[in-house]
Structure formats: structure tokens, C-alpha cells
Amino acid sequence: MNRIEGLIERAKQAAGSDHFGPDGWQEGLERLVHSAERDARHTAMGAAVFDGMVVDLLRQRLEVESWYARHPEIDDEQIVAPLIGLGLPRTGSTAFSCMLGEDPHVRTLRTWEPMQVCPPPEKATYASDPRIALAEASMKVRNERFPRAKQMLPSTATSPTECQLLMGMDFKAQIFQAMHQVKSYVQWLHFEADLKSTYRWVRRVLKLLQWRCPSDLGPHTHWRLKNPSHILWIDDLDTVFPDARFWMTHRDPADVITSVADLYYEYTKPFTDSVDMAWLGAINIEYCEEGMKRVIAFREGGHDHRFFDVKFAEFQTDPWPSIESLYRWLGEDFTPEARAGMERWRAETPRDKHGSRTIDPADYGLDKQTLRARFGFYRDRFGV
Template identity: 55%
Template sequence: MDRVEQLLGQARDATGLNNFGEDSFREGLERLVASADAEADFNPAGKMGFDMQIVGLLCNRLRIEDWYSRHPEIDEQEIVAPLIGLGLPRTGSTALSCLLAEDPAIRYLRNWESNEPCPPPELATQHDDPRIARAEEMMRRRDEHFPRMKAMLPSTATGPMECQNLMGFDFKSQIFQAFGNIPGYVHWLNHEADLVSTYRYVKRVLKLLQWRCPPTNWRLKNPSHSLFIDALDAVFPDARFWMTHRDIGSVIPSVADLYFELRRNGCDNVDLHAIGAEVTDFCELGMRRMIAFRDAGNEARFFDIHFAPFQQDPFPAMAALYEFLGEEFTVETRERMQDWRRENARDKFTIERTPPETFGIDFAQLAQRFAFYNQRFGIAAAR
């Protein structure tokens, strides 16, 4: 039995279920496993973590399909005009999504339900669901294994989560490359894979999550959507977007350091220059695709937010965003956002950053390479 079949079998055994749904996930799974086995150079802990991640995603997919088979009416749910955050990572998008999550009139993807979407959450029990405690324990273990993550990517069990896990159910997601050097899979994902099936599955999960737990006014976020914007648009043609911006000389080192933190426990010999090149490549590709999409008649669907003024005072931008959406920015929502901001000060955690040159980053070359982006959005270099 080959590796993929072993992983599929482990998921079947763990759940007692057999139906994975449509086969769209299989090519990504096969390419991912082949790339990881041949290229990732995982140590024993890394190999174990990789297999656990794959089996966990497969188990969730089996459970999702089981709920749909028993309740086909779930598919009648509609996802209407979601607001989706995208752009470069490490540009303040996490803080912005957390502020948006404070609006009681909207629905966002919560960390705990991203980890375990089944059984679908219910309105009456959503705040004391046992999965919240399990997510909190998972985050505690994460902080033990990745001690700098608390400062790099602060999050809570009930806070907003990117769509990465949902994309992972179709095995076309950036989530995998964060934990290991898998260039074969990354090239396929960025240049050859068709992600329409992936976003259809994202929509399938969102329908499940809102079925018994409204509201249905979704606020989503994932910087890597920029790479696959045409496929995203094919599945969510009525979506509107917010896009955060920051000097690329601050973005690339921060993303590279995040990848380093996530990889070093599972690999004894992390290639830092490879991380720097990989991050730079996908950031450039994503921005070129994003600008092309905007220039192809979609500019009116975007709301832009710049990092520095947003960090200093986010509320002018939030008020303008609500005006862009044609929605009321209520006093209650503003006060809840203010409370969140006070409780989550930027300097709450401090860490030692890895020097940018360690990743082979040359700021002059970055400025030249991303001049198209800086000029398009009026971004001044911070260096």
C-alpha cells in the first residue's frame, strides 16, 4: 500500500466513514505527499506532524461529507456577497480581521470551527462548544513548540481564522509550505493547479457552518487568495475585497521569519535562503495577479488600507470601509472594536527577530523588484 492510501485508510479508520466526496482533492494530496517525502527533509517530529496534519484534514473532509449526505438541504444555503481580505501577508490584515469580527451583525470563520467544522455549530451552544477548549489546548501546545508565534501571529480559539484549513480540505493551500520545504508542490500549486474546486469546497464548508449558526454576512481573510484571485472570483463573483498594504522591505523579512519559526521544529537543516526566495516569489506573483485582476474591470470591488495610518488609528479606515460597503458603522461595533484594541496592544509580546540578511534578502533588489507594486499603490519604502 502506498503512502497516500495509508493516509486515506488512517482517516477512514479514525472516523468509521468512507465517503470523501468528489475526487478533486486527490491530485493535490498525491502531489503534496510526494513532494514532502522527496524534498521536505523532515526529522521524525516533522514527519509525524505532517502525517497528523494530513489525516486530520482527511477526517474533517469525511465528516463534512457525512453531514451533507444526511442533510442534503445544507446545500440550499447561500453565501451572498462576502467581504474578503487579501493582499500581502504581514500587513496588518490580522488586526483588521479581528476588528471586523467585533461586529455582532457579521459572521466570521472562528479558529475552533476551522479546526473542527463538524458537527456544524449551533446558535444556542456556540459560545460554550467543547471544541473551544480543545482549540485553546492546541494553541497552548503551539506556544510551547513555536515560542515566538504568540507575538508573530497572535490569535485566540474564538478569534478569526484564515481560510487555509478550508482550502486544505481540497489539498490546495499555502498552509503546507509554511511547515516544510516542498518546492515541487509549491510550483504546481502556484502555476498549474486549478483552484476552482478548492473554492467550491470552501463555499461548501461555509454553508455547513452557517446552516444552524447565523448570521450569514461573511467576513473572510486570507492573503494567499491573491495568488488565486481568478479562481476565487469564479466561485464568489459577488465578493468585495479589502486589501492591506505595507512596504515590501518590512513584509518579506517578517513572512520569512514566520516560516522559519514554523519549520525549524520539524526540520534539522532549514534552508533560510530558500525561504527568502520562496516568500519573495509568491509575494510578487500574488501582487502581479492581483493588479491584473483589478485592472480587468474589478477596481470598484476593492477597498485599500495602508499599514502605517491604520496602526496609528484604525477607526477612520474602518468608518470608510463601512461606507464602502453601504453598511452602518454602529456605536456598539465601534466600542467593541475599541475594547479589542485596548486589550490587544501591539507591544503586548516582544520577540527577537531573525536578521533579514540571514534569508538572503537585499533591500535594494526588493525595492526594484516590487517597484510595480509600490508605484501602483503609492507605497513609500521604509528603508
């Protein structure tokens, strides 16, 4: 039994099932594991963490399919016109997403949910689900293992999160490169991978999550989602979610890329005997440049009306004009309850709540003036 077969067997044993659902996940898994073996320079702990992550994602996939097998009516659920945040990372998108998630009338993906999707949540116990406490315990361990994590990505068990783990269940996601130096996998993911099966899987899980826990705004569940990496696969995303609307936050790429590289470094260093810092800088230039070119082409190909833009500096100074304009653009009421929740979140989550750190771009082979010139196409397009 080879390594991949062993990981699959461990997942089957953990889930008590062997039906993984629609095909599409196998190629990503094979490329990921082979890349980890060739490129990652894992320590013993790093290899164990990597294998555990893969097994857990496979187990969750099996459990989702078990629920569908027992309750085929779940597939009748509809995901209608989700609002999806995308763009460059480290542009204030987390804060914007968290504020939108405070609207009690919408549905968002909260940190604890993709950590353990099944059993699907129920509306009556959504706020008291025992998995919230389990997620809090897990995040405490995370903060001990990655001391600067809460400084760089402040979050709680109930704050909105990206769909990275859901995409990871199809083994085509950036979550792997944030923790492991899977170089050949990243090259494939950025330039060759077809993510339509991944987005179909995300839609499948969202149906399960809203099945017993919908939002209460209108006849359909209103999802508020966010994942900056969608810019790389915007055409595949559109194929699966053709009625989606999007918001984008914008910031100087010279600041963005250095910050993301530093975040990757924080998550990678416990698991390897050698961090390739220049590679961390290079792959984030590649991701941001290629992704933004693709999303600009998509917008200019007849989809610009589906996008709402937010400038980082303006939002940081005063978030309310952007949020009020977004609600008008959506044609939805910005209720007093929604504003009160957002005001409470903002008061409880000040900037640099857990401190800050000065990063030297040169550590990652980066130069801000060179980056600004390279991303001139983006800065001109969005007035950054």
C-alpha cells in the same frame, strides 16, 4: 499499501466513512506527499506531524460529507457577497480582520471552527462551544512548540482566522509550505494548480457552518473572511465567489517578505534536520510578486470597484477612519455595538503584546533595497 493509501485508510477508520465528496483533492494530496518525501528532510517527529495533519484534514473532509449526506438541505444555503481580505501578508491584515470580527452582526471564521468543523456549530451555544476550550489547549501546545508564534501571530481560540485549513482539506493551500519544505509542491501550487475545486470546497464548508449559526444582519449571512494567499488565485476565487468584495492592506514589501520568511522558519525548524533559509526567502518573493501581479491585473481588468484599500501605517496610527470608510463603502451601518467591540479588542491587544524581534533579511538571502526596487510596480500602484 503505499503511504498515500495508508493515510487515506487511517482517515476512513477515524471518520467511519469512505465518501470524500467532489473530486479535485487527489492531485494536491499526491503532489504534497511526494514532495514531502523528496524535499522536506523531515525528522521522525516531522514525518509523524505531517502524516497526522494529512489524516486529520482527510477525516474532516469525510465528516463534512457525512453531514451533507444526512442533511442535503444544507446545500440550499447561500453565500452572498462575502467580504474577503487579501493582499500581502504581514501588512496589518490580522489586526484589521480581528477588529471587523468584533461586529456582533456579522459572521467570521473563528480559530476553533476549522480545527474541528463537525458537528456544525449552533447559534445558541456558539459562544460556549466545548471546542473553544479544546482549541485553547491546542494553542497552548503550539506556543510551547513554537515559542515565538504568539509574538508573530497573536491569536486566541475565538479570534478570526484564515481559511487555510478549509483549503487544506482540498490539499491546495499555503499552510503546508509554512511548516514543511515541500519545494516541488509549492512550485506546482504557485504556477500550475487549479483552485476552483478548492474554493468550491470552502464555499461548501461555509454553507455548513452558517446552516445553524447565521449572522443576524439582513436576510443573508454576512461573512467577513481573510486570507492573503488568495492573491495567487484571484481568478479562481472570483469564479466561485463572483459577488465577493475585497479589502487589501498595504505595506512596504521589503518588511513583509522578511517577516513571512521568519514566520515560516519558526514553524519549520522543529520538523526538519536542515532548514533552507534561502528557499524561505525565495518562495516568499515569488509568492508576493506573482500574486500581486495577478491581483493588479484582475483589478485593472474591470474589478477595481470591488476593492477597498487600507495603508498599514495609517491603520496602525488610527484605525477608525479606515473602518468607518469601509462601512460607508459597504453601505452598512457602523453600529455602536460594533465599535465598542473593536475598541475592546484594540485595548486588549496592543502592538507587540508578546514582545518583538529584529530580523536580519540577509539570513534569508534578502536585501531590502533590492526588494524595494523589485516591487516598484506594487509600491507605485498603491502609493506604499
